[in-house]
Amino acid sequence: MTTIPLLLFLLSAAIIATVFAVVARSSGQEGAVDYARVNRLRGVFLLSLLVILGIFLTLTLPRLPYPVEAAVPERIVNVVGRQFAFSLTEGPGPESLENWDRDFVPDVQVPAGVLVEFRVRTLDVNHGFGIYTPEGRVLAQTQAMPGYVNRLRVRFDEPGTYNVMCLEYCGLSHHAMRGVIEVVGEAQP
Amino acid sequence: MRTLQAGYFPATPPEWFYAVMTLHGLGMVGVWFVAGLAAMSFLLTKYVRPSLTVSWIALGMTAVGVLLLVAATLVGKLGVGWYFLYPLPFFSEGTWPDWATAALFIALGVLGVAWTLWSGDVLRAIAGRYRLREALGWHYLSGRSDPEVPPIIIIATVSCIGVLAGLVAAVVILLLIGWEVLGGGAANDALLIKNLTFYFGHMLVNITMYFGVALVYEIMPAYTGRPWKTNTLVVLSWNTVLALVMFAYLHHLYMDFAQPRWLQVLGQLSSYLVSVPAAVVTIFSTLVLTYRSQTRWSLAPTLLYLGVMGWAIGGVAAMIDSTISVNQLFHNTLWVPAHFHTYYLMGVVLMTLGAVYHLAVTLTAEVENLKRSRIMAAHLVVGGYGLMLSFYLAGADSVPRRFAAYPAELTSGPMLAGISLVFILVLFGGLGLYLWDTGRLCARALRA
Ligand code: HEM
Ligand SMILES: [Cu+2]
Numbered sequence: 001m002t003t004i005p006l007l008l009f010l011l012s013a014a015i016i017a018t019v020f021a022v023v024a025r026s027s028g029q030e031g032a033v034d035y036a037r038v039n040r041l042r043g044v045f046l047l048s049l050l051v052i053l054g055i056f057l058t059l060t061l062p063r064l065p066y067p068v069e070a071a072v073p074e075r076i077v078n079v080v081g082r083q084f085a086f087s088l089t090e091g092p093g094p095e096s097l098e099n100w101d102r103d104f105v106p107d108v109q110v111p112a113g114v115l116v117e118f119r120v121r122t123l124d125v126n127h128g129f130g131i132y133t134p135e136g137r138v139l140a141q142t143q144a145m146p147g148y149v150n151r152l153r154v155r156f157d158e159p160g161t162y163n164v165m166c167l168e169y170c171g172l173s174h175h176a177m178r179g180v181i182e183v184v185g186e187a188q189p
Numbered sequence: 190m191r192t193l194q195a196g197y198f199p200a201t202p203p204e205w206f207y208a209v210m211t212l213h214g215l216g217m218v219g220v221w222f223v224a225g226l227a228a229m230s231f232l233l234t235k236y237v238r239p240s241l242t243v244s245w246i247a248l249g250m251t252a253v254g255v256l257l258l259v260a261a262t263l264v265g266k267l268g269v270g271w272y273f274l275y276p277l278p279f280f281s282e283g284t285w286p287d288w289a290t291a292a293l294f295i296a297l298g299v300l301g302v303a304w305t306l307w308s309g310d311v312l313r314a315i316a317g318r319y320r321l322r323e324a325l326g327w328h329y330l331s332g333r334s335d336p337e338v339p340p341i342i343i344i345a346t347v348s349c350i351g352v353l354a355g356l357v358a359a360v361v362i363l364l365l366i367g368w369e370v371l372g373g374g375a376a377n378d379a380l381l382i383k384n385l386t387f388y389f390g391h392m393l394v395n396i397t398m399y400f401g402v403a404l405v406y407e408i409m410p411a412y413t414g415r416p417w418k419t420n421t422l423v424v425l426s427w428n429t430v431l432a433l434v435m436f437a438y439l440h441h442l443y444m445d446f447a448q449p450r451w452l453q454v455l456g457q458l459s460s461y462l463v464s465v466p467a468a469v470v471t472i473f474s475t476l477v478l479t480y481r482s483q484t485r486w487s488l489a490p491t492l493l494y495l496g497v498m499g500w501a502i503g504g505v506a507a508m509i510d511s512t513i514s515v516n517q518l519f520h521n522t523l524w525v526p527a528h529f530h531t532y533y534l535m536g537v538v539l540m541t542l543g544a545v546y547h548l549a550v551t552l553t554a555e556v557e558n559l560k561r562s563r564i565m566a567a568h569l570v571v572g573g574y575g576l577m578l579s580f581y582l583a584g585a586d587s588v589p590r591r592f593a594a595y596p597a598e599l600t601s602g603p604m605l606a607g608i609s610l611v612f613i614l615v616l617f618g619g620l621g622l623y624l625w626d627t628g629r630l631c632a633r634a635l636r637a
Binding site for chain 1: 469
């Protein structure tokens with residue numbers, strides 16, 4: 001999935017660099033500017049840019065990652081973050097820092113193929129709830145913000161161990177702040 | 190920083206990485222903002238009279254603010270990241286003392302006042318010669334070109350209005366947090382503060398970019414031998430920018446699912462659209478200015494031209510990331526430092542270095558050693574884009590940003606960090622050569 005944006009970027013960067021190089025090279029020659037032609041060219045450039053942007057908007061706006069009310073999640077997982085761990089459980093999870101040790105659960109099991117809703121909260125600062133596939137790629141993410149519950153919905157196709165990493169800088173051990181999601185059952189077609 | 194991420198010094202405690210990262214981020218944002226504003230003010234003196242006293246006061250206050258930040262990060266080990274997301278500064282877990290947090294906010298206050306004064310003074314100077322309508326070029330839209338307004342005036346007006354609008358948000362943040370901490374008010378709404386923080390932070394870095402672009406508009410024509418005059422297009426483009434730049438910051442909150450959805454869509458729309466005037470007017474016109482112009486590529490125009498190219502390339506990467514469904518995968522990965530280093534380091538920094546070199550050469554009237562200039566530029570390009578590529582590849586491979594050390598399964602993180610060191614060395618070689626050469630010219634200018 002991330003290869004498409006990367007390739008798009010590398011392609012655009014190569015085009016831009018080539019145009020700049022060609023124009024820089026042309027500066028060795030002499031020539032008057034034909035402003036009528038320049039303006040026609042600029043118009044074409046403007047139009048193509050708008051068309052490209054329009055295409056990208058129509059392709060991407062229907063794919064927003066936010067929850068759609070019409071779909072009903074089959075599992076609810078309560079995610080609670082604090083410096084520096086995530087608790088994940090189908091139970092309520094820690095409600096306060098005092099009860100952290102009692103109610104903290106480091107991992108959760110969910111079946112493959114069902115729609116899971118993660119209700120993400122935090123007890124101290126902002127954290128980022130980032131789900132990594134067993135291959136180490138980001139699958140989905142949302143922020144954990146004080147005073148808010150962010151709902152992230154995911155359907156896991158492949159069983160395996162999905163690590164959770166913190167994706168919002170939260171202090172000294174930010175890079176060690178983790179959690180685990182075990183996805184069990186059959187791989188989905 | 191990259192040496193630590195590559196795992197070369199496993200014994201270094203992570204608070205060092207985060208403190209240095211905070212200083213580097215805040216310091217770089219501050220330094221290039223000030224450098225851009227200073228260079229632009231200097232060039233503005235050709236048309237209007239900004240006050241030298243205000244500039245010096247603002248510079249002095251900036252120095253005080255920066256010293257406070259250096260103390261807070263290096264002595265106090267304050268590691269909050271450059272945008273110090275509320276309420277992190279108050280949750281140090283024993284890493285940094287309260288005085289470091291206090292120093293951060295005092296420094297921000299001092300810098301805020303300094304930059305308000307400075308941008309305000311630039312606007313005052315412009316107002317001394319043009320009315321606001323004229324400084325924004327509106328009379329060009331109704332077909333009049335009298336009085337003639339050079340583009341740098343329009344860009345400076347748009348930029349300084351933007352800075353002031355951004356600083357208003359900074360004042361609100363300081364008041365809200367001050368009320369909570371000192372006045373015993375209730376805890377603040379984290380989503381509100383995050384909106385304000387990014388409105389301000391985005392505005393500041395975005396406007397720094399425009400300072401750089403103002404330098405290009407003003408200096409580039411001297412080398413290509415073609416004028417760059419204000420016309421309807423330039424006016425339309427910069428007024429659109431002024432309107433849209435206020436909403437682009439919303440792309441920093443895509444992953445806050447609690448944010449109203451229409452704001453998220455507005456974020457993608459305005460981030461996309463704000464690129465149009467930049468591409469169709471400024472970048473396109475730079476190319477027109479250069480095409481078959483018989484430019485002699487000494488260092489100044491080379492750096493300015495390369496800076497515009499970096500702006501374009503970084504802009505594409507930014508737009509990709511400002512697509513909400515892509516941001517779901519790229520948010521807070523190294524893709525983010527990748528794109529902003531592209532248009533900062535390879536954009537505004539090159540533009541500013543080019544402008545400074547232009548001034549140094551003009552003052553000394555020295556014949557430039559073109560070969561040396563070419564070597565310098567080559568180092569900057571190879572080192573810079575090599576470093577950028579290491580960031581982009583890591584970002585596309587889901588390596589998180591702001592990790593002092595990478596977990597074992599993210600193998601590409603430390604590997605790319607290691608490779609990037611080579612490019613960083615090349616880059617520093619180029620920068621060192623530049624500093625030596627420019628320093629030499631400035632010393633000569635001072636003696637003369
Ligand atoms: C001289 C070459 C430079 C190198 C080698 C460099 C390297 C880095 C590295 C390794 C990071 C941390 C990335 C991470 O999140 O893991 C970083 C962050 C950053 N850099 Fe640079 N950088 C350079 C120039 C600049 C310049 C010119 C700017 C201009 C504004 C800049 C602004 C920033 C900012 C704002 C951050 C983010 C700090 C944060 O996340 O709080 N850098 N840089
Ligand atoms: Cu965290």
